[in-house]
Amino acid sequence: MIAIYCSSIHGSAEGLCEECITLRAYALRRLEQCPFGEDKPTCGFCSVHCYKNDMRLKIKEVMRMAGPRMLFRHPLDAITHFYREHRRNRNFASRTKAD
Numbered sequence: 001m002i003a004i005y006c007s008s009i010h011g012s013a014e015g016l017c018e019e020c021i022t023l024r025a026y027a028l029r030r031l032e033q034c035p036f037g038e039d040k041p042t043c044g045f046c047s048v049h050c051y052k053n054d055m056r057l058k059i060k061e062v063m064r065m066a067g068p069r070m071l072f073r074h075p076l077d078a079i080t081h082f083y084r085e086h087r088r089n090r091n092f093a094s095r096t097k098a099d
């Protein structure tokens with residue numbers, strides 16, 4: 001996602017620019033520390049606001065920009081991804097209700 005964003009918006013031909021490397025490192029670190037781990041709902045649903053505000057905005061921007069492009073470039077990957085997110089969110093919702 002970040003790679004698509006970076007090449008489209010920042011014009012990086014290969015790999016990521018410095019800003020996007022930082023963003024990716026940050027996102028990965030937050031994901032590791034997330035208490036929900038693998039069962040994590042999408043960040044929009046997440047009750048733990050693990051992203052700092054400015055990073056959240058950037059991630060949101062990346063998602064908004066790269067989401068539709070991902071669907072266009074890698075339709076299967078995108079569908080699998082959104083399907084998994086959907087299932088995870090549903091599981092998460094039913095589990096919190098049961099608690």
Ligand SMILES: [Zn+2]
Pocket residue numbers: 005006007010012016017018019020
């Ligand atoms: Zn970039």
